[in-house]
Amino acid sequence: MSSGAPATDLDPGEAARQTxxxxxxxxxxxxxxxxxxxxxxxxxxxxxxxxxxxxxVGLIYRYFGGKHDLLLAVIVNVLDAFGRQVPAxxxxxxxxxxxxxxxxxxxxxxxxxxxxxxAVLTHRESKSLSDEGLxxxxxxxxxxxxxxxxxxxxxxxxxxxxxxxxxLVAYDLLxxxxxxxxxxxxxERTLGFEDYVRRQTALALAxxxxxxxxxxxxxxxxAAG
Amino acid sequence: MSSGAPATDLDPGEAARQTxxxxxxxxxxxxxxxxxxxxxxxxxxxxxxxxxxxxxVGLIYRYFGGKHDLLLAVIVNVLDAFGRQVPAxxxxxxxxxxxxxxxxxxxxxxxxxxxxxxAVLTHRESKSLSDEGLxxxxxxxxxxxxxxxxxxxxxxxxxxxxxxxxxLVAYDLLxxxxxxxxxxxxxERTLGFEDYVRRQTALALAxxxxxxxxxxxxxxxxAAG
DNA sequence: CGCTAGGATGAATGTCTGTTCACTAACAGC
DNA sequence: GCTGTTAGTGAACAGACATTCATCCTAGCG
Numbered sequence: 001m002s003s004g005a006p007a008t009d010l011d012p013g014e015a016a017r018q019t020x021x022x023x024x025x026x027x028x029x030x031x032x033x034x035x036x037x038x039x040x041x042x043x044x045x046x047x048x049x050x051x052x053x054x055x056x057v058g059l060i061y062r063y064f065g066g067k068h069d070l071l072l073a074v075i076v077n078v079l080d081a082f083g084r085q086v087p088a089x090x091x092x093x094x095x096x097x098x099x100x101x102x103x104x105x106x107x108x109x110x111x112x113x114x115x116x117x118x119a120v121l122t123h124r125e126s127k128s129l130s131d132e133g134l135x136x137x138x139x140x141x142x143x144x145x146x147x148x149x150x151x152x153x154x155x156x157x158x159x160x161x162x163x164x165x166x167x168l169v170a171y172d173l174l175x176x177x178x179x180x181x182x183x184x185x186x187x188e189r190t191l192g193f194e195d196y197v198r199r200q201t202a203l204a205l206a207x208x209x210x211x212x213x214x215x216x217x218x219x220x221x222x223a224a225g
Numbered sequence: 226m227s228s229g230a231p232a233t234d235l236d237p238g239e240a241a242r243q244t245x246x247x248x249x250x251x252x253x254x255x256x257x258x259x260x261x262x263x264x265x266x267x268x269x270x271x272x273x274x275x276x277x278x279x280x281x282v283g284l285i286y287r288y289f290g291g292k293h294d295l296l297l298a299v300i301v302n303v304l305d306a307f308g309r310q311v312p313a314x315x316x317x318x319x320x321x322x323x324x325x326x327x328x329x330x331x332x333x334x335x336x337x338x339x340x341x342x343x344a345v346l347t348h349r350e351s352k353s354l355s356d357e358g359l360x361x362x363x364x365x366x367x368x369x370x371x372x373x374x375x376x377x378x379x380x381x382x383x384x385x386x387x388x389x390x391x392x393l394v395a396y397d398l399l400x401x402x403x404x405x406x407x408x409x410x411x412x413e414r415t416l417g418f419e420d421y422v423r424r425q426t427a428l429a430l431a432x433x434x435x436x437x438x439x440x441x442x443x444x445x446x447x448a449a450g
Numbered sequence: 451c452g453c454t455a456g457g458a459t460g461a462a463t464g465t466c467t468g469t470t471c472a473c474t475a476a477c478a479g480c
Numbered sequence: 481g482c483t484g485t486t487a488g489t490g491a492a493c494a495g496a497c498a499t500t501c502a503t504c505c506t507a508g509c510g
Contacts, residue, residue, distance in 0.1 A: 020487085024487095030281075038371075045466080045467055045468080046467070046469080047466095047467070047468090048466060050490095055488075055489090056488065056489045056490055057469085057489085057490070058469090058470080058488070058489060058490070059488055059489075060470085061468095061469070061470080062486095062487075062488080064470075066469075067467090067468065067469090089461090138410065141325070141410065141411070142411065145411065147403075147505080152306070161430070164428065165413060166413075166426055167411065168416075168424055168425070168428070169428065170411075171404075171408070171411045171412070172401060172428065174411075175400055175401065175404050176397060176400065179396075179397075179400050180377070183362065185366065185398070186367065186370065186392070186396045186399070187367065187392060189391075189392070199390055199393055200393070200397075202387065203393070203394070203397065203432050204432070206363070206432040206433075207428050207431040207432030211436060245457085249457095270496080270497065270498080271497080271499080272496095272497080272498090275460095280458075280459090281458060281459045281460055282456070282459085282460070282499085283459060283460070283499090283500080283501085284457080284458055284459075286498095286499070286500080287457075287458080291498075291499075292497095292498065292499090322501060396502085
């Protein structure tokens with residue numbers, strides 16, 4: 001988010017102030033996120049955030065306009081992580097469309113796992129957000145789901161995947177990724193992150209792969225632990 | 226929920242009181258649900274519920290212990306609907322395991338569609354519920370997902386479905402059903418209830434059906450509108 | 451008609467929470 | 481050291497909210 005290289009060097013004072021501001025922002029964002037994860041997003045009060053971050057209430061208002069701004073920033077933070085990590089993972093996966101798809105799904109799951117409070121994403125309540133904030137989130141979510149849609153489209157064009165409804169499949173995959181932190185609602189049995197990703201990938205590919213290409217991806221389809 | 230036939234006839238006064246209590250409960254529950262659907266579950270205040278129901282605030286406390294009790298009752302109400310409607314739909318679908326599975330999924334979607342409000346609430350409010358309330362919900366949810374698991378198991382035993390992880394597949398299907406009210410976050414394009422159910426069913430069956438049985442269920446697999 | 455029990459009311463109460471602001475602390479440049 | 485600017489504090493305020501309770505109906509009964 002460093003807003004481009006400045007034409008002239010910043011004087012040290014200005015630089016110091018900027019890094020301080022950034023440190024504070026991150027500190028507050030992280031405190032809010034931690035609180036959301038621990039006690040549920042309901043009970044994130046400004047006092048609680050301040051205490052968690054070890055600062056005073058008033059300070060939050062120096063860095064964020066208010067509670068809405070703070071919550072919006074937390075969400076945008078997560079969505080930014082998608083925008084950075086998912087394309088990188090796809091790139092690193094090579095040229096094969098199916099491998100790229102699997103890598104993309106895994107990347108989504110990983111981001112969500114490292115931001116478990118992303119349960120908020122499912123819980124976007126229009127009431128607690130401003131209209132612009134809502135629009136921002138909506139736009140960012142569509143943006144961050146674009147890589148997934150592209151990869152699926154690639155697979156269909158290459159004749160490896162059956163010609164499914166791209167939007168719907170992308171929607172479903174995102175849903176399964178976001179549902180990883182909720183699993184303990186239905187499973188008593190322990191299901192680790194690795195198993196979860198592998199099995200969901202196998203299920204998804206079973207639905208998407210052209211029948212005559214299934215043999216080539218047997219290693220992805222056989223996920224039974 | 227009529228608690229069994231009484232050994233002796235109730236005197237009219239007692240009966241009238243009971244129906245009044247029941248009417249009031251339903252009236253308040255319905256008011257709360259309607260409010261949640263209209264303005265989001267955030268803004269369900271006791272005053273708002275009272276106004277919506279056309280009664281005074283104090284009256285709510287005659288029928289429910291407090292706000293938590295009321296919300297819990299709303300959730301339990303929805304879960305009860307699952308417990309009633311899903312098994313009925315499966316029963317009505319006949320003997321074929323795949324048809325039964327499709328009917329079960331559709332029934333889940335239908336219940337969620339007619340109770341859009343509380344679907345999300347369940348997981349969202351989890352931190353603000355009492356421990357017993359949480360346990361109740363958790364138990365009810367596992368219970369209401371049991372028919373789905375049974376149907377999937379039937380299909381596997383009959384050799385029509387591939388031997389997948391039953392719990393995981395049931396989890397995924399429930400998720401897709403619950404995600405129906407959230408769809409407009411990702412789709413600009415309008416996707417009606419019928420199309421949603423048909424396409425999701427087709428995707429799921431593509432993942433689950435044994436390859437050599439796919440021909441028999443072509444009508445369910447071809448869902449392109 | 452009067453009496454009573456339980457249904458129903460809604461102003462009052464206390465708590466919680468977002469926000470403000472008068473104030474202090476640290477620190478830069480002179 | 482003085483001074484002005486910025487970071488930081490936290491008590492105080494205001495609004496919203498769940499909950500209570502003294503009070504008012506009203507239906508049933510003798």
